[in-house]
Amino acid sequence: MAGFTANFLVYAVVAIFAENAIFSRALGLDRALALVDDMGNMVTFGALTTISVTITSVFTYLVSFPLQNFQNAYAWRPFIFILCMVGVYFVISVVLGRIKWAPIARRLQKIRPHLHLAMFNSAVLGALLLSSSQSYSLLQTMGFCLGSGLGFTVATVYVAEGQRKIQNRSVPRSFKGLPVTLLYIAILSLCIYGFTGYQLSF
């Protein structure tokens, strides 16, 4: 039991820090840049992404078995994973719709408009494809995908906080917005590279 938990946690921690979705692979960066103005929305979006990718990873792990020895697996895998994501989206949507308890139902009504963007984004598909290509076990896959989601959320908060501090500085007009944010992420990415010291597979 302790071994299973340790296995799960190791892959989750690696996915949060050493193989961070945004700093090491730039996955989900376009969505993160669109959200950095609103901390509440950002954390909600990150939580939805984490839940979506963790639940979907179970189904993609199961459907990866028949694809392992298939000649055109690289071509068919994304299509089958998208079908899994569509199925999980509808299940989550129905479950969220059935919750009637007023305090949670009100909160869920605010969250539901973001669910389709949280499910269909490059951070989710990227994490699923990575865990499938690395031939992880079910526990390792779930740990990696959970860590990817959490790492995406943590990275988005870091980027938002950095952008908030940069806004108070005198930045040249041409650098305001996207350019200075990318330079800030570059420095954080360089730190991660210094930490790992090697090229991650993709």
Place this chain on the structure above:
Amino acid sequence: MKKLLRKMRARKERVRQYIGARQDKLDRFSGLFSKHPVLMQGLAIAPAIVATQSLKAAWILSVGFFLIVLPTVLLVSWLCKKLDEVYRTIVSALLAAVLFVPVSILLTQFFPFISTNVGLYLPILIVDSLILTKCDLYIELGIRGGRFLDMLCTGLGFTLLICLLGALRELLAYGTLWGKNTGFPPVSEAVAMPFFGFFVIGLAAAGFRYCNNSFRHWINKKEEE
């Protein structure tokens, strides 16, 4: 000498007035410059930053863009006008995933090690935010004509950037171009790391914005005066 300078200033003024009068027509080609998908809008940024480690990888991504993203945007914005945003997202993801299958098989015939060259960054185009952004732009703003030209310019802008970036990084990291030795001494393999991509794209975005702002200021200068 003074005569030459006067002639040059007069020519410059004529060019400025010519471009100023045709700004609306030039906006159709904005995907190449003022509305560049990566440098100005921050779309399709993951493949541009991480996967452009070589010219070959950049070329594969650009072919994938034209064969997957462009048809998906055009078809979804044409067929799914009445659909809710949620269902439009799902339909666009499914359509792009269906298009990905034959495109990937075709590209594998020319580039057998496609999964090593571009990895997951070609499939990532299926769920890229550029598809939804362009579909929303065409549907909600009611833009009908010029969609194909706009997407073509967006694709060309994306291709030019990633091919330049891929060539530069391959040359600096490995001293090769398209896998062939050029004799150029490699600087450091760290150039192929994501952080270098972030730096270069960030600086290029700043440069683009400076050029765009200067150009707009020059075009509209006399009209304000």
